Amino acid sequence: NAGVMQNPRHLVRRRGQEARLRCSPMKGHSHVYWYRQLPEEGLKFMVYLQKENIIDESGMPKERFSAEFPKEGPSILRIQQVVRGDSAAYFCASSPSGRSYNEQFFGPGTRLTVL
Amino acid sequence: QQPVQSPQAVILREGEDAVINCSSSKALYSVHWYRQKHGEAPVFLMILLKGGEQKGHDKISASFNEKKQQSSLYLTASQLSYSGTYFCGTENEGGGSQGNLIFGKGTKLSVKP
Numbered sequence: 001n002a003g004v005m006q007n008p009r010h011l012v013r014r015r016g017q018e019a020r021l022r023c024s025p026m027k028g029h030s031h032v033y034w035y036r037q038l039p040e041e042g043l044k045f046m047v048y049l050q051k052e053n054i055i056d057e058s059g060m061p062k063e064r065f066s067a068e069f070p071k072e073g074p075s076i077l078r079i080q081q082v083v084r085g086d087s088a089a090y091f092c093a094s095s096p097s098g099r100s101y102n103e104q105f106f107g108p109g110t111r112l113t114v115l
Numbered sequence: 116q117q118p119v120q121s122p123q124a125v126i127l128r129e130g131e132d133a134v135i136n137c138s139s140s141k142a143l144y145s146v147h148w149y150r151q152k153h154g155e156a157p158v159f160l161m162i163l164l165k166g167g168e169q170k171g172h173d174k175i176s177a178s179f180n181e182k183k184q185q186s187s188l189y190l191t192a193s194q195l196s197y198s199g200t201y202f203c204g205t206e207n208e209g210g211g212s213q214g215n216l217i218f219g220k221g222t223k224l225s226v227k228p
Contacts, residue, residue, distance in 0.1 A: 042218035056215055106156040
């Protein structure tokens with residue numbers, strides 16, 4: 001049973017370009033959470049999605065950031081017109097249900113570097 | 116709203132014990148504990164739900180004190196493999212129980228031979 005997959009593992013972008021980060025949840029999981037982690041910092045919640053629905057995007061910047069989790073295929077976190085401050089590790093986690101008592105399984109992360 | 120973890124860092128010798136605390140200013144519904152090694156994904160340790168329970172497996176256990184709005188992680192007879200940064204993730208009461216966790220800044224644990 002494969003774990004949570006994220007790709008790419010490392011992504012380098014120049015300022016103004018777009019970054020697309022992909023997350024394939026564990027088999028049977030239909031709930032995905034995206035987190036951002038700056039060096040030496042904790043994980044900051046960005047967005048929570050269920051298949052085809054955004055449940056909570058309260059942690060996501062209003063501009064330039066968007067997320068989706070289509071019926072088929074991985075969840076995608078998209079960052080448009082990247083700036084240096086977007087450089088961070090982005091983790092996704094999946095869960096069988098969006099309830100507090102369920103463990104969230106984390107993927108290996110995508111490390112985004114903006115030049 | 117971010118939980119406060121203490122200590123920020125701790126250095127142990129193999130076999131020593133450690134306690135990591137996670138405190139919140141708000142009433143908690145659940146506390147999740149994770150360990151992350153440098154450059155890797157966080158790995159789940161345990162979840163504690165409102166109710167003041169205590170959980171544990173092997174030499175790692177945790178408690179959840181509702182009244183104090185805090186949780187503590189206990190590591191006994193530490194091993195080299197325990198090294199890493201420990202994060203608590205909390206969900207406040209009334210948060211809809213959706214699993215949207217607010218993580219503390221982490222406690223860096225180093226175990227030396």
